[in-house]
Amino acid sequence: MSTCTTRKPLLAVTVPQPLARSVELGTAPVVNLSVAPPPEALGGYVAVCAGEYDEGIAHWMDVHGGIRPFAPEDIHTGTVLAVARVAAVSQWPDVPRESRWYVGPVGLWLADVIRLPELVPVEPGPVAQCWELPEDVRAAVRAGYKAARDAAKALWDDFSARSAKALEREPAPTLKDKLLRLCSCRRAMTPCPSCKAFRCLNPDCGPHACHQEAHP
Template identity: 65%
Template structure:
């Protein structure tokens, strides 16, 4: 299980809805900021859902995503946690993205939604801030539980695959229809009595009932 949130900085970024929801569900890999804080690369970011901004819906539609309705997205809570794998300042970007608005931004990877939303007092929009200690503890616990569930799921899938590979292969149609002798040669029908016999000379000879007629 990853212990990233105890080893790396855990920053908080207030992102307006419905943009925050798009980041949480990995529709958008970028969080746009006014400025990138020092040491952001490699840190973890808690996505805090800010107030609903109706002006973002057209931009999100241009990015290929339908914006959620105001009643469908929460605000004032921590939605998800992601890891910063790239930072952008101006035109210096790690890779192109239509979600980047050109000032500054964080490229995220491995974003996971928290199993329970954590209420939080929102910080300034578009800037990184620190979480209160009680909120940080709850976010870390939620992230750790998701990571533990993912690890258990991967281990279960690996165990199932190992069991499937260890099983004897299912018999083919040929295996079901073909009769074999103890010597593993295929039995063939006798042209006279139609009984099956083994053509291997090392096996006991076939006694044809037709040939035994008086």
């Protein structure tokens, strides 16, 4: 049995508000850096840390980003908001795909953004470059990330179990099933024009008898 406990690298990146909120919600797929991250960043993870509110970024989001930014009183700063996987690292002008959020010169293209169930306070590092989290903050971020992943998995497992159970049920009767009466021989029965009782036309089931057919 394998006892490997290797973990993917977890770096941190400071994103000014209100842009950090858009990254947390998955609206902004890329974080712009001024310097390239270490090579191990690609395929690893980054903790998205909310920096100070930047009115210039808020104005750009409102005018060019197509998103009405959150007000300063509605968002947090100095906290880790989410953890995301680094799907690609690009340098201008080479980019994996077009995005209005990418201005370069370096871009961290994010995927699988997971919002932490509880915000983790942190003293934000330098903006536009990757940095290392303090060990206690890193442990809290990893714990929050694991809790969020476990909760999502439990929700998905419950949904899968309910779906499988629903597929095991007998199909609901159709209108034809509700209106069509079957004999014990599995043939359709028809109403008798005299007594209106349902009768089977299969001769092996025996003749139908009603009061009008009876004789003294």
